[in-house]
Amino acid sequence: MACLVFLGKGGGLWAAEEKAENEPTPAAEVAEEPKKSEAKEGENKDAVDTEPAAKADEEVVIDLEEEENREVEAAVARPVNGDPVQVYGWKEWVVLENENESEKFPAKLDTGALTSSIHCEEKHLFERDGRKWVRFIVTNPQNKDSKRMQMEAPLVRIAHIKEPAGESEARETVLLRFKIGERSLKAEFTLNNRSNMLSPVLIGRKTIKELGWVDPSRAYLADKKVLR
Structure with a gap:
């Protein structure tokens, strides 16, 4: 591995390491990242897809009579913003x-x-x-x-x-x-x-x-x- 020294605009020095031919190239390293990201996105997608189902299961356990009363009362009071209503x-x-x-x-x-x-x-x-x-x-x-x-x-x-x-x-x-x-x-x-x-x-x-x-x-x- 060789070390190269460059002169910056402000007169300062900065160094960069030159990688040997047998070491992984940056492109190879970058290529590995999307796979990891895709895996994470897949995991997140699975989590998102399963969340509504779990929530729906929770909503099923309700007092049906209370829900019915709440529904009809909301329907009577609900404002109508679409087509004209009789x-x-x-x-x-x-x-x-x-x-x-x-x-x-x-x-x-x-x-x-x-x-x-x-x-x-x-x-x-x-x-x-x-x-x-x-x-x-x-x-x-x-x-x-x-x-x-x-x-x-x-x-x-x-x-x-x-x-x-x-x-x-x-x-x-x-x-x-x-x-x-x-x-x-x-x-x-x-x-x-x-x-x-x-x-x-x-x-x-x-x-x-x-x-x-x-x-x-x-x-x-x-x-x-x-x-x-």
Whole structure:
């Protein structure tokens, strides 16, 4: 190995070692570095790829009921920044659809209620093809000229609703088709005696999140196509 001495601009001296022919050249040393870097990058990539999966596994272990409530509340409050969205009033007309007929009833859109509810009379439980069904009459008790519409629907579950007095009441829950404005929806309704309520139908948050905005200061906006 030889040592060469050079004169710098400032008059100082600096030395460089001349490597022998049989020693590794700088190019060979540099060539080894990318392999190490690639290996490290591969390790880092593997770590990044596996991290979301581990995180997803953690997110699965949650309280489903609490998550559902949080989801519907967020959907009601979430601002819409995309295309214009239909605005609905606190009261709207809904059209219940049966196999052979349909009828229009006034409905209250209530963000304070989680599940929708509907007034019914003459409930009767029966079985069809090994499954429980409910036959009932829907009408508007506030309107003596209201049509009495007989409906049948499969029983989804029995909901236990806590009354203001503290007592729990069992209510049948069914899945019904209906229209509000131009929207056709399916939603769960508890069957209830709403004769002392202003509206025979109540639309809760679970369904409102599928609709859009609700303006509590106005009514019957669905057919007017009020957008926001």
